[in-house]
Amino acid sequence: MTTCVAEVWPEFPWQQAFDAFLGEYAPLCDAALLGPTPALELVARCVVETGTSTLYAALAQASPEPVLAALAERIRRDEVRHYKHFYRYFRTYREREPVARTAVLRSLWNRVREIDSEDEFIAIKHVFLAATPGASFARADYRAFRRRNAELARRHFPFVTAAKMLVRPLLLDSRVERLAVPLLVGSARAVNRLAA
Numbered sequence: 630m631t632t633c634v635a636e637v638w639p640e641f642p643w644q645q646a647f648d649a650f651l652g653e654y655a656p657l658c659d660a661a662l663l664g665p666t667p668a669l670e671l672v673a674r675c676v677v678e679t680g681t682s683t684l685y686a687a688l689a690q691a692s693p694e695p696v697l698a699a700l701a702e703r704i705r706r707d708e709v710r711h712y713k714h715f716y717r718y719f720r721t722y723r724e725r726e727p728v729a730r731t732a733v734l735r736s737l738w739n740r741v742r743e744i745d746s747e748d749e750f751i752a753i754k755h756v757f758l759a760a761t762p763g764a765s766f767a768r769a770d771y772r773a774f775r776r777r778n779a780e781l782a783r784r785h786f787p788f789v790t791a792a793k794m795l796v797r798p799l800l801l802d803s804r805v806e807r808l809a810v811p812l813l814v815g816s817a818r819a820v821n822r823l824a825a
Contacts (some may be wrong), residue, residue: 646759654711
């Protein structure tokens with residue numbers, strides 16, 4: 630992918646942006662910050678893979694550039710495989726160490742919040758700073774970026790897929806899951822509308 634994006638946007642300092650991102654993000658990957666149990670850490674990993682797979686799905690749908698759309702689709706499929714891997718091991722660990730559904734829900738919620746407040750913010754920040762040398766980037770800039778892209782998200786983000794992936798580790802009865810998914814989708818769409 631690096632070769633492709635470098636060809637499309639050769640003047641962008643890709644390595645500089647990546648190095649700056651990694652410098653700020655790497656401390657958030659400390660083993661001390663893992664979930665309290667292996668099962669709950671695997672729940673957090675499922676959230677990350679939900680976020681990345683659905684982001685790349687939206688990018689593939691929204692991109693008018695066929696090469697970018699194809700690359701995003703390939704990455705999406707890879708991220709779904711990661712999700713399935715983590716989910717399978719979550720089920721294995723959950724059998725060994727029973728975890729209350731409330732603890733799983735808390736892990737899901739906490740990791741969703743971290744994606745917005747840390748992962749995505751840091752990535753967008755360093756792309757912006759590399760593209761506009763000498764500028765500053767604050768939370769308000771990030772919120773403005775999110776507002777500008779809310780319409781794209783509304784049209785292309787796979788809300789139903791994301792909701793199904795997020796509720797899956799709760800191991801709900803199928804009837805309860807069929808009720809929970811539309812409620813979660815409605816809530817996510819409402820948040821997206823508010824962001825616009």
